[in-house]
Amino acid sequence: MTIISKSLALIAAVLLLAACAPEVGSDKWCSMLKDKPKGDWTANEATDFAKHCVFK
Template sequence: MKKIFVLITSIAALLTLTACEPKRGSEKWCKKMDEVPKGEWTLNDASDYTKYCVFNQKPEE
């Protein structure tokens, strides 16, 4: 019974944390990335930041 409770709690925590992440390319995401040191960005982060935040392209849905 404890294993099931731990599993359900872990899944709920994971879903809660992923729901808080702003959508890549959104205005909130751009502001969040402005606060992250550039040295911590991945190559994908830098590419997406340039595409969505600098050139103002809309993310595909």
């Protein structure tokens, strides 16, 4: 395989995996975070949860 085809395959894999995560602020994302232990939340997740799920 050439370097270009390897790079394209890697980019395609990354895009496919990134598309699997729910959009921040969506109902699915809010419920996913509610199920996740609060100790495992990042600071950004806590801020986004408060912004999008609590203070709608």
